[in-house]
Amino acid sequence: MTWLETFRTGLRAVRAHALRSTLTVLGILIGIAAVILTVGLGLGSQQLVGERIASLGSNLLIVSPGSSTSTGGVRGGFGSSSTLTVADAIALASRTNAPDIGGVAPEKSSSQSLVSGSTNWTAGVVGTTPSWLSVRSRTLSAGTFITDADQNSMATTIVLGSAVATQLFGTGDAVGQSVTINSIPFTVAGVLTSAGSNTTSNLDDTAIVPLSTAANKLIGGNDRNSVSTIYLQAASADQLSAAYQEAQSLLLNLHNIKTETAADFTVSSQESLLSTATSVSQTLTVLLTGIAALSLLVGGIGVMNIMLVSVTERTREIGLRKALGAPPAAIRRQFLVEATVLGFSGGLMGAVLGIVGAKVLPSLLSTTIVVSPTAVVGSVVIAVAIGVIFGVYPASRAARLAPIDALRSE
Amino acid sequence: MAHLPVAAASDSPGAAEMTATIWTEPEGPEAATEFTDPTAGSPVIELADVRKMYRSGAVEFEALRGVSLRIEQGEYVAIMGPSGSGKSTLMHILGCLDVSTDGSYALGGDDVRELDEVELADVRNRQIGFVFQQFNLLPSLSAWRNVELPMTYGRVPREQRKRRALAALERVGLTDKVNNKPGELSGGQQQRVAVARALVTEPAMILADEPTGNLDSTATEDVLGLFTELHRQGRTIVLITHEIDVAEKAHRIVRIRDGVIVSDTVTERARRHEAGPTVIA
Numbered sequence: 001m002t003w004l005e006t007f008r009t010g011l012r013a014v015r016a017h018a019l020r021s022t023l024t025v026l027g028i029l030i031g032i033a034a035v036i037l038t039v040g041l042g043l044g045s046q047q048l049v050g051e052r053i054a055s056l057g058s059n060l061l062i063v064s065p066g067s068s069t070s071t072g073g074v075r076g077g078f079g080s081s082s083t084l085t086v087a088d089a090i091a092l093a094s095r096t097n098a099p100d101i102g103g104v105a106p107e108k109s110s111s112q113s114l115v116s117g118s119t120n121w122t123a124g125v126v127g128t129t130p131s132w133l134s135v136r137s138r139t140l141s142a143g144t145f146i147t148d149a150d151q152n153s154m155a156t157t158i159v160l161g162s163a164v165a166t167q168l169f170g171t172g173d174a175v176g177q178s179v180t181i182n183s184i185p186f187t188v189a190g191v192l193t194s195a196g197s198n199t200t201s202n203l204d205d206t207a208i209v210p211l212s213t214a215a216n217k218l219i220g221g222n223d224r225n226s227v228s229t230i231y232l233q234a235a236s237a238d239q240l241s242a243a244y245q246e247a248q249s250l251l252l253n254l255h256n257i258k259t260e261t262a263a264d265f266t267v268s269s270q271e272s273l274l275s276t277a278t279s280v281s282q283t284l285t286v287l288l289t290g291i292a293a294l295s296l297l298v299g300g301i302g303v304m305n306i307m308l309v310s311v312t313e314r315t316r317e318i319g320l321r322k323a324l325g326a327p328p329a330a331i332r333r334q335f336l337v338e339a340t341v342l343g344f345s346g347g348l349m350g351a352v353l354g355i356v357g358a359k360v361l362p363s364l365l366s367t368t369i370v371v372s373p374t375a376v377v378g379s380v381v382i383a384v385a386i387g388v389i390f391g392v393y394p395a396s397r398a399a400r401l402a403p404i405d406a407l408r409s410e
Numbered sequence: 411m412a413h414l415p416v417a418a419a420s421d422s423p424g425a426a427e428m429t430a431t432i433w434t435e436p437e438g439p440e441a442a443t444e445f446t447d448p449t450a451g452s453p454v455i456e457l458a459d460v461r462k463m464y465r466s467g468a469v470e471f472e473a474l475r476g477v478s479l480r481i482e483q484g485e486y487v488a489i490m491g492p493s494g495s496g497k498s499t500l501m502h503i504l505g506c507l508d509v510s511t512d513g514s515y516a517l518g519g520d521d522v523r524e525l526d527e528v529e530l531a532d533v534r535n536r537q538i539g540f541v542f543q544q545f546n547l548l549p550s551l552s553a554w555r556n557v558e559l560p561m562t563y564g565r566v567p568r569e570q571r572k573r574r575a576l577a578a579l580e581r582v583g584l585t586d587k588v589n590n591k592p593g594e595l596s597g598g599q600q601q602r603v604a605v606a607r608a609l610v611t612e613p614a615m616i617l618a619d620e621p622t623g624n625l626d627s628t629a630t631e632d633v634l635g636l637f638t639e640l641h642r643q644g645r646t647i648v649l650i651t652h653e654i655d656v657a658e659k660a661h662r663i664v665r666i667r668d669g670v671i672v673s674d675t676v677t678e679r680a681r682r683h684e685a686g687p688t689v690i691a
């Protein structure tokens with residue numbers, strides 16, 4: 001009997017018990033679809049995080065208060081009094097001290113209520129310097145950005161993110177209009193271009209004021225010179241690691257700290273942010289995939305169960321085939337092929353269901369699911385392997401049956 | 411010609427007819443070899459002092475206690491005995507479905523006791539055509555697919571199988587039922603399909619185990635008539651039964667009781683058939 005004939009026989013046997021086969025295949029199908037979806041969900045969230053981090057700007061280093069631990073996490077600092085100051089930002093901006101740093105944008109931010117007429121909108125107000133625009137790779141859709149003059153004079157000039165402008169002024173021209181924050185009237189100098197539909201909206205749900213204005217008039221606090229984050233832009237992609245070293249040593253020097261482990265700040269690159277974010281989503285993906293794999297295992301046990309039932313039920317058939325001259329290998333192959341057909345069809349249908357789910361679910365759950373071809377091919381291969389692995393025992397049991405015992409059975 | 415010894419050995423009026431039907435078929439060389447293999451005078455079956463011991467737990471039971479039997483090419487032998495006499499055990503051993511505990515068994519000149527499982531499967535495939543009481547057709551397959559089954563395990567080329575299956579079904583008179591499934595056939599017709607399946611590999615012997623046990627009297631006549639016809643064409647037929655009416659259709663009756671052969675006689679029918687001399691061992 002050739003492989004093709006064995007395959008046909010297997011297919012016929014699977015079809016002969018359509019309901020039973022369908023239920024068995026369902027176990028595999030669900031497992032495979034779950035694996036494809038969870039892997040896709042993991043990849044999707046990684047891609048989303050990657051896009052968000054990339055949207056911060058290019059060749060970016062982020063200096064944040066608080067020290068980093070050896071495991072890559074960040075300890076303390078956030079929300080408590082900031083260890084970063086305007087002086088740090090000025091020092092980092094020095095061409096002689098840090099030749100590889102192309103741009104510096106300190107940020108001091110807080111959530112504020114913006115009022116225009118009867119319209120009220122809460123957004124993140126960021127006090128920063130004019131270099132922010134280039135460091136964060138943003139552009140203006142209308143008007144001008146804050147200037148050095150604004151900075152020096154603590155001018156009440158404000159640049160709105162596109163979402164804020166829409167909320168406060170609708171589709172009308174926002175430039176030249178007045179916005180009140182904390183009873184202080186600000187004049188809108190410009191509007192930022194939307195950071196893109198792919199990224200999160202909070203990049204557009206922001207308002208920029210001069211750092212000096214924010215420090216002295218809006219946010220204040222105990223230390224008016226403190227900033228919450230300093231964004232650094234390396235002069236070029238090649239200079240990123242040099243810029244990192246310069247920022248690290250310069251700040252250690254300024255803060256009078258001898259060793260890096262004692263640093264009260266953290267310099268992180270987009271890559272390090274990415275890897276931290278990825279490791280979180282990876283842990284989640286591994287967990288979910290583990291659960292999906294478990295369901296595959298259960299599906300595999302289902303295949304084995306049904307194959308054992310099939311062997312018992314078809315003992316007479318096995319006996320007859322043996323009497324007619326089927327060697328044990330042919331019987332083993334027949335049942336193995338049957339189990340493989342179950343696994344394969346479950347895998348194939350599961351892959352289809354997974355791909356369809358990946359197309360349909362994102363619109364329902366507002367998540368991103370990336371169908372990875374590797375996951376699809378891999379899980380179909382796994383489904384076939386499950387058929388083979390869980391078919392081996394029933395098949396060899398069938399092959400071992402003595403022909404007379406098999407023929408005698410009722 | 412290779413077939414001449416066969417015709418001589420069978421020594422029946424149908425021999426010439428058989429040669430015609432069988433040898434004009436353009437069949438594979440292995441099919442031809444199977445039938446010509448048993449040379450003149452050498453028996454199809456030779457059992458010498460065969461014993462079979464069954465053991466279940468501490469209890470030992472000797473189902474066969476020294477059976478010696480010789481069946482020549484072209485014989486029509488009925489093995490008779492009441493239930494528990496050991497005739498089923500004998501049938502299993504003759505059919506290479508089981509191996510004896512002691513003694514020797516040569517089938518077509520080969521010592522079967524020395525064969526392993528795979529070789530036994532091959533012997534069953536090529537040398538023996540089984541007909542069972544329960545028909546044992548696969549319900550999901552059409553008649554011709556059922557007949558094709560033993561050929562799928564033999565080395566019969568694919569393109570020959572359907573033609574040979576249809577030819578075998580024609581020989582049992584079921585040309586119009588080739589595409590029917592067993593469930594759509596009467597008991598007699600199902601057994602005819604089973605006979606066609608037994609014939610299709612051109613085996614050295616057809617081994618029928620109570621072939622009429624599940625049939626009514628008309629179908630019984632029908633199937634036994636088919637055996638008579640096949641015998642006339644030179645087939646070696648071994649029929650296991652407990653019914654004397656059935657056994658009397660054969661040319662030789664071997665009676666078995668308590669695991670030993672108690673009598674071995676030529677039937678009235680055989681004498682009338684004037685084919686006597688070569689039939690008796």
